[in-house]
Amino acid sequence: MISPFQGESKPLQKPITPEEVRKSFNSLNNNKAPGEDKIHAELLKYGTPLLDQTIADIFNTTFNKHEKIDINGGVLIAIQKPGKKKGPPNILQPITLLNSVRQALSVITLNRIRPDVERYLSNSQSGFRPDRSTADVVWTHK
Numbered sequence: 001m002i003s004p005f006q007g008e009s010k011p012l013q014k015p016i017t018p019e020e021v022r023k024s025f026n027s028l029n030n031n032k033a034p035g036e037d038k039i040h041a042e043l044l045k046y047g048t049p050l051l052d053q054t055i056a057d058i059f060n061t062t063f064n065k066h067e068k069i070d071i072n073g074g075v076l077i078a079i080q081k082p083g084k085k086k087g088p089p090n091i092l093q094p095i096t097l098l099n100s101v102r103q104a105l106s107v108i109t110l111n112r113i114r115p116d117v118e119r120y121l122s123n124s125q126s127g128f129r130p131d132r133s134t135a136d137v138v139w140t141h142k
Helices: 018-027 041-045 049-064 100-120 134-141
Strands: 074-080 092-098
Touching (some): 018 049, 018 100, 041 100, 049 100
Antiparallel strands (some): 074 092
16 A cells, blocks of 8 residues: 655644634535544534634644544445436446545645645646636637
């Protein structure tokens, strides 16, 4: 198995704050199936400031001690593609249900690196960027 965490680990330059945790919880989608942790996004969204502080403390302690956070699991399921007739498995759409806490940590990471990454992307890069669409590039080049 290849580990995505290679190289020398470094401490966080700035500890994760309860406010960052709250913002990440609020960005999670409602009415979605939970991952292996069985924690629905709504449970995190409606949690108290004590939950935000506790999760921030867990993240910070784990990173400061260079420990592994076991939140990488996911549940792979296949669902019927919208508008398609039932049929063989090759027309099913695979999706992975990720742990809600992992999704929250991913949002925190994204919010922290986005300003730096934006400086290095060219104006022609539009996919997966705020207020941009790949359709914009197509219309610009026509």
